[in-house]
Amino acid sequence: MAHPTRHCLSYKGAMRVNFLLTTSKRVFYAILLLIAVLVLNFSLIHLAPGDVADTISQSMGGADQELLDQIRADYGLDQPFMVQLGRYIGGVLSFDLGYSFFYNMPVTQLIMERLPATLLLVLTAQLLALIIGVLLGVVSARKPNGITSHFVTFLALFGYSAPVFWTGILLLIGFSLKIQLFPVAGMRDVTIDGGFFVQAQDIFMHLMLPMITLASVFLALYSRLSRATMMEVLGSDYVRTAKAKGLTQSQVVYKHALKNALSPVITLAGLQFSAVISGAVLVETVFSWPGLGTLAFQSIIARDTPTILGILFFSALVVIVGNLLTDVALRAVDPRLRGRG
Amino acid sequence: MKHLIKGFAVAALLASTAIAEDVPKKGGTLVTVIGTNVRNLNPAVQSGIATGFPGAQLFASPLRYDDDWTPQPYLAESWDVAEDGLSVTLNLVKNAKFHDGEPITSKDIAFSVDVIKANHPFKSMFAPVESVETPDEHTAIIKLSKPHPALLLAMSGALMSIMPEHIYGDVPIEEVKTHPRNTTDTVGSGPFKLVEFKSGEHIIVERFDDFFIEGRPYLDKIVMRIMADPAARAIAYENGELHMGAFESQPRILKRLSAVDGLTVTPEGYGGIGPLDWLAINTQRGPLKDVRVRKAIAYAIDKNFVLNALMLGTAAESKTGIHPDSPFYNDEVENYELDLDKANALLDEAGFPVKDGTRFALTIDFGWPDVKPQVEYVKAALKKVNIDVEVRSSADFPTWAKRMGEMDFDLSWDTVFNWGDPVIGVHRTYDSTNIGKGVWSNTQGYANARVDELMTMAATESDPAKRTALYKEFQEIIADELPIYHTNTLPYHTVYSDKVGNPPMGIWATLSPIDKTYLKD
Numbered sequence: 001m002a003h004p005t006r007h008c009l010s011y012k013g014a015m016r017v018n019f020l021l022t023t024s025k026r027v028f029y030a031i032l033l034l035i036a037v038l039v040l041n042f043s044l045i046h047l048a049p050g051d052v053a054d055t056i057s058q059s060m061g062g063a064d065q066e067l068l069d070q071i072r073a074d075y076g077l078d079q080p081f082m083v084q085l086g087r088y089i090g091g092v093l094s095f096d097l098g099y100s101f102f103y104n105m106p107v108t109q110l111i112m113e114r115l116p117a118t119l120l121l122v123l124t125a126q127l128l129a130l131i132i133g134v135l136l137g138v139v140s141a142r143k144p145n146g147i148t149s150h151f152v153t154f155l156a157l158f159g160y161s162a163p164v165f166w167t168g169i170l171l172l173i174g175f176s177l178k179i180q181l182f183p184v185a186g187m188r189d190v191t192i193d194g195g196f197f198v199q200a201q202d203i204f205m206h207l208m209l210p211m212i213t214l215a216s217v218f219l220a221l222y223s224r225l226s227r228a229t230m231m232e233v234l235g236s237d238y239v240r241t242a243k244a245k246g247l248t249q250s251q252v253v254y255k256h257a258l259k260n261a262l263s264p265v266i267t268l269a270g271l272q273f274s275a276v277i278s279g280a281v282l283v284e285t286v287f288s289w290p291g292l293g294t295l296a297f298q299s300i301i302a303r304d305t306p307t308i309l310g311i312l313f314f315s316a317l318v319v320i321v322g323n324l325l326t327d328v329a330l331r332a333v334d335p336r337l338r339g340r341g
Numbered sequence: 342m343k344h345l346i347k348g349f350a351v352a353a354l355l356a357s358t359a360i361a362e363d364v365p366k367k368g369g370t371l372v373t374v375i376g377t378n379v380r381n382l383n384p385a386v387q388s389g390i391a392t393g394f395p396g397a398q399l400f401a402s403p404l405r406y407d408d409d410w411t412p413q414p415y416l417a418e419s420w421d422v423a424e425d426g427l428s429v430t431l432n433l434v435k436n437a438k439f440h441d442g443e444p445i446t447s448k449d450i451a452f453s454v455d456v457i458k459a460n461h462p463f464k465s466m467f468a469p470v471e472s473v474e475t476p477d478e479h480t481a482i483i484k485l486s487k488p489h490p491a492l493l494l495a496m497s498g499a500l501m502s503i504m505p506e507h508i509y510g511d512v513p514i515e516e517v518k519t520h521p522r523n524t525t526d527t528v529g530s531g532p533f534k535l536v537e538f539k540s541g542e543h544i545i546v547e548r549f550d551d552f553f554i555e556g557r558p559y560l561d562k563i564v565m566r567i568m569a570d571p572a573a574r575a576i577a578y579e580n581g582e583l584h585m586g587a588f589e590s591q592p593r594i595l596k597r598l599s600a601v602d603g604l605t606v607t608p609e610g611y612g613g614i615g616p617l618d619w620l621a622i623n624t625q626r627g628p629l630k631d632v633r634v635r636k637a638i639a640y641a642i643d644k645n646f647v648l649n650a651l652m653l654g655t656a657a658e659s660k661t662g663i664h665p666d667s668p669f670y671n672d673e674v675e676n677y678e679l680d681l682d683k684a685n686a687l688l689d690e691a692g693f694p695v696k697d698g699t700r701f702a703l704t705i706d707f708g709w710p711d712v713k714p715q716v717e718y719v720k721a722a723l724k725k726v727n728i729d730v731e732v733r734s735s736a737d738f739p740t741w742a743k744r745m746g747e748m749d750f751d752l753s754w755d756t757v758f759n760w761g762d763p764v765i766g767v768h769r770t771y772d773s774t775n776i777g778k779g780v781w782s783n784t785q786g787y788a789n790a791r792v793d794e795l796m797t798m799a800a801t802e803s804d805p806a807k808r809t810a811l812y813k814e815f816q817e818i819i820a821d822e823l824p825i826y827h828t829n830t831l832p833y834h835t836v837y838s839d840k841v842g843n844p845p846m847g848i849w850a851t852l853s854p855i856d857k858t859y860l861k862d
Binding site for chain 2: 049056063064102288295301
């Protein structure tokens with residue numbers, strides 16, 4: 001802190017420099033973390049028995065040793081581990097995620113093709129879970145021992161503990177087969193022609209069941225958390241003051257208490273960013289949703305190393321950038337955090 | 342009143358002719374499904390079911406086969422096998438065009454054979470081919486180093502797709518397998534041309550108007566959706582979202598679907614593909630080296646339990662490595678009906694008496710969850726003759742494939758396909774020069790000089806009757822020496838709705854052109 005120029009800066013300016021310094025430090029750590037994620041994932045995948053040559057041979061109905069060797073040579077799988085790792089890291093550092101062995105396509109293109117479908121599914125499911133979860137939480141917090149509250153608790157626990165593939169199939173049988181409301185699988189019906197609104201409506205109909213299935217998991221989280229924080233807030237002094245002013249119960253709950261009760265829920269929702277891909281894997285598989293989750297699952301089965309690493313790299317990137325943004329945003333908003341490294 | 346009656350009569354007449362004739366109707370979009378993701382649309386460089394279905398629509402082969410294994414003209418309007426069996430002449434259809442309008446010539450046949458020889462995993466299909474002569478645009482003469490009767494089947498289905506040299510010839514032959522045109526802007530020779538291939542989502546193909554068979558295909562479009570989950574596929578058949586799908590094999594789902602009104606579930610059409618389930622036995626390991634032990638295992642396993650309780654009657658019995666639908670199948674081999682006394686006697690005789698309640702311990706592997714009930718059953722069945730079996734699961738297919746390829750197993754449940762002629766898909770399992778060379782090689786470590794000799798003779802025998810006799814003896818020896826205990830066919834079925842006319846049957850199911858399939862009103 002003894003640097004001479006520092007004294008010339010105003011207090012505000014010093015804080016800004018400090019803010020930039022800690023931010024760039026964070027970015028630097030984030031890059032290191034990304035590389036560590038890559039090295040670790042690459043090594044882990046190498047520990048698994050079998051490689052992509054085996055799965056290509058499976059999809060071909062069998063291949064002889066000569067062909068297997070040739071496939072391995074084509075994709076550089078016959079090289080020593082360190083050489084393969086070095087090549088891969090080198091590629092990523094020059095913004096090249098490599099070429100998928102199994103799909104015969106650049107990995108970046110493959111991921112970008114699948115990304116919109118996953119984003120649509122995960123974001124709408126999160127939003128649905130957040131809105132309904134908070135609503136249920138608030139309703140049950142108002143009468144913690146009432147029937148509604150018990151019902152919400154039951155619903156939340158059921159949604160959380162039932163395996164998503166099972167919930168998914170059950171919804172399919174109910175709402176695609178018995179009552180034929182929604183289509184079974186995929187993201188759109190390619191046989192219908194129509195303008196933007198027809199297409200959008202079609203995608204919406206395809207989205208409903210997977211979205212509800214995926215939301216059922218997060219719903220439990222949000223409703224439990226908002227119930228707990230709401231109950232805490234409702235017991236606090238300022239709520240008692242508000243009540244004493246003669247405000248109605250609804251005014252107290254929705255205008256005063258809810259705002260404060262929401263912040264931990266929103267923080268949790270932000271943290272759930274990491275669940276973007278993991279949560280979608282099973283749901284996407286059941287509903288043949290053409291997203292990253294299905295791709296991740298299939299490439300692991302296929303030992304398609306570049307694709308797996310590409311997806312993992314991408315999810316790591318999403319999480320790190322998400323955390324970084326939250327961090328930066330918090331620092332910008334809350335002066336108490338700024339000075340700390 | 343009179344008019345009304347007349348009206349009824351006309352309507353009845355119309356209805357009856359419609360039923361009686363069932364004339365194929367042009368037009369419509371068939372919505373169908375593929376159960377695994379597709380890596381490649383070109384069957385010349387990628388074999389297997391996932392590529393075979395779209396591949397056979399995009400690319401034509403010289404021949405096609407009808408239900409009773411008789412070759413029929415397709416891209417070759419006629420063909421002739423020379424007296425000495427050393428050359429096969431193909432006379433191509435004259436007006437045939439690729440999807441870009443260029444004519445299909447004998448040069449393309451020669452090019453396609455080169456590409457397949459260099460890239461296709463089934464080397465035995467074209468191994469004896471020395472060269473392809475092209476005396477004129479419409480004649481291709483395939484020259485062989487030895488007679489090769491398997492060639493005819495290898496020229497059908499999705500095994501020999503004819504591809505344009507002017508598109509794929511711009512890279513070295515070995516690199517055609519990664520040619521970008523294998524997945525985008527594909528130019529083929531078949532009844533349908535590519536509209537869109539979205540990995541993980543769908544493949545869409547549409548009618549090729551200049552297809553060389555007048556008036557066909559009937560369908561305007563085929564949408565092949567990619568749906569990995571069998572339960573979701575089943576629901577989609579039931580609610581009418583899918584018109585048709587092939588290669589469905591889960592007994593419970595098949596049972597359920599066959600009870601649904603408006604759906605037909607049929608095992609017909611899979612003879613050429615020839616999928617077989619079996620118990621593989623590593624003949625180079627411990628007690629399993631002794632043929633008496635292998636026989637005892639077969640006697641202790643109740644095949645009927647597998648067929649009725651596990652496969653729910655959806656699978657057919659298969660006694661040898663050749664599919665029961667094949668003309669070479671030999672039904673008259675030892676069948677090893679359940680007989681625990683015989684099994685115990687054989688084990689005693691082999692020198693493995695019961696000590697502390699057990700004779701010896703074995704492991705059994707399986708590569709995918711569908712066959713877990715089978716291996717659990719084998720464990721229970723062998724317990725009755727005091728053999729302890731430990732079930733080893735594999736995390737996924739590659740883990741299991743590695744174990745099999747390195748012959749690191751005692752027993753394993755396995756599924757292997759015939760792929761047409763026995764030379765292509767059967768020999769590899771018993772050939773003593775193919776021991777332990779990756780999954781679906783001779784992973785049993787089986788070697789018998791007479792079996793090798795029979796296979797070599799059958800590979801070059803042009804006379805069908807003599808060939809049948811050779812394979813008859815081959816199957817007898819296999820059933821007697823049991824490197825594999827053959828149990829059942831993999832119950833592949835085609836599911837289709839009443840709206841579908843002429844569903845693909847033959848011997849290749851949907852791995853053949855579906856130019857005759859149509860949609861009813």
